[in-house]
Amino acid sequence: MSPAVSVAVFAYNESAQITACLDALAACAHEAPMTVHVLINGCTDDTEARVRAYQPRGFALVPVVIRRGDKANAWNTYTHEIAPHDAALHVFTDGDMIVAPGSIAGFLERFEAVPEANGCAGLPVSGRSRNAFREKLIRSHEMAGNLYALRGSCLAEFRKRDIRLPFGIFGEDGLVTTLVKHDLDTSGPRHEERITATERGGFAFQQLSPWRLGDWRIYRNRKMRYAVRRQQANMLYPLLFEQGIEAMPKHVVDLYRARHAALERGWRGIDTYFDWVARKRIERDVAAHDGVREEERAHLYS
Numbered sequence: 001m002s003p004a005v006s007v008a009v010f011a012y013n014e015s016a017q018i019t020a021c022l023d024a025l026a027a028c029a030h031e032a033p034m035t036v037h038v039l040i041n042g043c044t045d046d047t048e049a050r051v052r053a054y055q056p057r058g059f060a061l062v063p064v065v066i067r068r069g070d071k072a073n074a075w076n077t078y079t080h081e082i083a084p085h086d087a088a089l090h091v092f093t094d095g096d097m098i099v100a101p102g103s104i105a106g107f108l109e110r111f112e113a114v115p116e117a118n119g120c121a122g123l124p125v126s127g128r129s130r131n132a133f134r135e136k137l138i139r140s141h142e143m144a145g146n147l148y149a150l151r152g153s154c155l156a157e158f159r160k161r162d163i164r165l166p167f168g169i170f171g172e173d174g175l176v177t178t179l180v181k182h183d184l185d186t187s188g189p190r191h192e193e194r195i196t197a198t199e200r201g202g203f204a205f206q207q208l209s210p211w212r213l214g215d216w217r218i219y220r221n222r223k224m225r226y227a228v229r230r231q232q233a234n235m236l237y238p239l240l241f242e243q244g245i246e247a248m249p250k251h252v253v254d255l256y257r258a259r260h261a262a263l264e265r266g267w268r269g270i271d272t273y274f275d276w277v278a279r280k281r282i283e284r285d286v287a288a289h290d291g292v293r294e295e296e297r298a299h300l301y302s
Helices: 018-026 047-053 071-082 103-113 130-140 152-160 172-181 213-243 252-262 271-290 294-300
Strands: 005-011 034-041 060-066 089-094 119-121 147-151 195-197
Touching: 005 018, 005 071, 005 103, 018 034, 018 047, 034 047, 034 071, 047 060, 060 071, 071 152, 071 172, 089 103, 089 152, 103 119, 103 147, 103 195, 119 172, 147 152, 147 172, 172 195, 172 213, 213 252, 213 271, 252 271
Parallel strands: 005 034, 005 089, 034 060, 119 195
Antiparallel strands: 089 147, 119 147
C-alpha cells in the first residue's frame, strides 16, 4: 500500500477556482491514500460554502477555517495543529492551482530516489515563462509555493523544534526552502541536496491577460507583494544567518523594528515605484501595530 499523503491547500477568496483545484487533486487520488486539508484563510467570499458542498472522489476532504487571512499563519496552523503525524508526505499548493496527474506519485518516487532530500519542487506545466521557471527551480534547488512537498520526518522536525514562520511574511516558500537547506539551523552549513524536483505532474494556473481589467489589478497587487517580499528578505535572511533560527521574529513588525536600516531605497527602473509603495506599507504596518494595546496583539495575530 502506498504511503499516506496529506495535502494543504491555501485558499484565500478562491470561490471561482477552488472546485477546479479539488477536481484536479481528485484526478491524483489513485496515486496514494490522500487527505486534503483546505485552509480557508480569512476568506470574505463563499469559498467555505463551496468547499463544504464539494463531494470528494477518492480522497478525504477536511475544511479548516482560519480567521486571520495570512499565508504564513495558515502554514503554521497546518504544520503545528492540523498536519497528520503519520503522513509520509505533505504537499502544499494554492487554491487557484491545477495540480497535474502524476504529481503525488512523482513526489513519492523522487523522495525514494533521493533519500538525502527533505523538500521537493513541483514544476510548472503552463505559462509563457514555463521553461525558464522550470530550469530555475531545478538549477537553484528551490521550491515555489504553487506546488511543493516536504518529507513527513522534515515537518515533524519543524514541530519538534517549534519553528514557526513570522506572521505577515511574504514568500513562505523561499523561507521554507532556506530552512530545509540548512537542516533547520541557519547558523549551520547549507545543503543544496536537501531540495530536489520532480518532472512528473506539475502545476498549471490561469495566465493574466492585458485585455482583462481585473488582471491588471492582480498584476499590480502581485508586483506590490513582490516588492514587500524583497524588502522583508533583505531584513530577515541576514538576521537568521547572523543569529540563528532563535532570532526568527514572531511577526514581521518585530522584524521591521529590528532591521529597518536594511530597507532598500535604490533606483530599480519601473520597480522603484513598487519599492516606494512597499516602504509605505511597512511604515503603515508598524504604525497600525503600535496603535494596538499589548494585551490585544496575541488575539490580533492568531
